[in-house]
Amino acid sequence: MHVNYCGKKLITQEKTLLMDKVLKELESYLSKDIPYSRVLSSMCTNPHPVAVKAHCMFVRANLGDPGLFPGTFELEKKLISMLGNFFGNSNAVGYVSSGGTESNIQAIRAARNVYGKGNIVVPDSAHFSFLKVADLLGIEVKRAKLDDEYRVDVADVERLVDENTFAIVGIAGTTELGQVDDIKSLSKIAVERDIYLHVDAAFGGFVLPFLGYKDFDFRVKGVCSIAVDPHKMGLATIPAGVILFRKEEYLHSLSVETPYLTSTKQYTLTGTRPGTGVASAYAVLKHLGFDGLRKIVLECMRVTKILKEEVEALGLKPVIEPVTNVVCFECKACRVRELLMKEGWYVSTIRKPEAIRCVVMPHVTEETVSKFVDSLKRVLRAL
Ligand code: 0PR
Numbered sequence: 001m002h003v004n005y006c007g008k009k010l011i012t013q014e015k016t017l018l019m020d021k022v023l024k025e026l027e028s029y030l031s032k033d034i035p036y037s038r039v040l041s042s043m044c045t046n047p048h049p050v051a052v053k054a055h056c057m058f059v060r061a062n063l064g065d066p067g068l069f070p071g072t073f074e075l076e077k078k079l080i081s082m083l084g085n086f087f088g089n090s091n092a093v094g095y096v097s098s099g100g101t102e103s104n105i106q107a108i109r110a111a112r113n114v115y116g117k118g119n120i121v122v123p124d125s126a127h128f129s130f131l132k133v134a135d136l137l138g139i140e141v142k143r144a145k146l147d148d149e150y151r152v153d154v155a156d157v158e159r160l161v162d163e164n165t166f167a168i169v170g171i172a173g174t175t176e177l178g179q180v181d182d183i184k185s186l187s188k189i190a191v192e193r194d195i196y197l198h199v200d201a202a203f204g205g206f207v208l209p210f211l212g213y214k215d216f217d218f219r220v221k222g223v224c225s226i227a228v229d230p231h232k233m234g235l236a237t238i239p240a241g242v243i244l245f246r247k248e249e250y251l252h253s254l255s256v257e258t259p260y261l262t263s264t265k266q267y268t269l270t271g272t273r274p275g276t277g278v279a280s281a282y283a284v285l286k287h288l289g290f291d292g293l294r295k296i297v298l299e300c301m302r303v304t305k306i307l308k309e310e311v312e313a314l315g316l317k318p319v320i321e322p323v324t325n326v327v328c329f330e331c332k333a334c335r336v337r338e339l340l341m342k343e344g345w346y347v348s349t350i351r352k353p354e355a356i357r358c359v360v361m362p363h364v365t366e367e368t369v370s371k372f373v374d375s376l377k378r379v380l381r382a383l
Pocket residue numbers: 041042043044098099100101102104127129171173174175200201202203229241
């Protein structure tokens with residue numbers, strides 16, 4: 001069999017497939033995946049077409065060796081600068097990570113490197129990536145209680161901070177409820193105790209600014225770093241996370257020497273890393289602009305309100321009034337989820353209270369909600 005690669009003809013001994021046949025086989029696997037139109041459990045969505053085009057253009061780039069890809073590296077710096085400005089700090093530095101998990105790991109690693117070993121305090125609502133942080137860094141992660149509205153109880157954070165605490169974490173858009181912690185009060189604690197404050201805005205970063213929230217980013221004095229994911233509400237392709245640091249010192253505390261590369265140091269967690277997220281995130285920002293993203297968020301909020309009202313009319317109580325485009329309803333969640341899955345719908349459940357969770361991403365339209373509510377009616381009747 002003859003196959004081509006880099007302009008050369010290869011003759012293989014093994015039985016191989018023509019490219020068309022390989023792609024056909026891949027297609028058969030792809031077709032088993034659930035279309036986003038049936039998914040209300042995800043914080044990801046169909047990437048914007050401009051993001052897909054940009055992604056394909058940059059598939060060969062490896063930012064692990066930036067000297068070979070100076071154009072892609074320049075684009076990354078431009079993106080970081082745009083986002084730094086957007087989040088209130090024109091001097092912010094950072095890079096495009098693989099997502100919120102890596103950004104959270106790197107933020108706490110920087111905090112540990114600059115402020116010393118010990119423990120950190122996170123809200124009980126923190127994403128499970130902080131379990132990985134604890135395991136990887138060998139630090140204790142203390143979990144602060146939540147208040148009645150599922151925001152972190154600031155007094156409990158204050159109680160848990162001790163002389164070995166080097167960082168606290170606030171969440172701007174929690175995974176389960178989309179709730180926003182009081183970052184200003186957390187900042188007060190961080191400044192008074194001279195410890196690091198990281199804000200996990202992986203989800204909320206591209207939602208909250210469009211809903212008038214300002215008090216969660218670098219405009220708040222104590223905020224040292226922000227995780228924000230273009231591959232969630234930024235409509236970029238996966239993987240695309242961003243970690244932003246207030247100052248260079250934090251980013252550079254992550255550096256290791258790379259003797260034989262085009263650069264002498266590397267501050268990223270992974271070595272080889274894609275340029276696709278850089279290109280796709282940048283493309284969306286240039287094409288839609290922050291104004292375009294605002295319109296998308298406002299539409300998601302409109303649909304969230306419709307979903308909330310229609311499900312409430314079926315007798316299910318929302319856990320909180322939706323703050324972002326996430327809404328959870330109290331019910332026998334595991335059973336409801338199971339029955340909804342039989343109707344072809346994917347929702348998630350949350351830890352406390354017993355509730356199902358719906359994330360109203362841009363792929364969830366008013367029409368989706370109407371069909372979903374019809375199914376939910378049947379499910380509730382069957383219970
Ligand atoms: N921080 C917050 C606040 C998050 O919500 C998430 C992920 C992360 C960090 C971690 O981000 P990465 O998964 O990008 O590393 N939140 C979603 C969740 O765990 C991720 C997700 C997305 C899960 C799509 C499922 C899914 O289908 O629910």
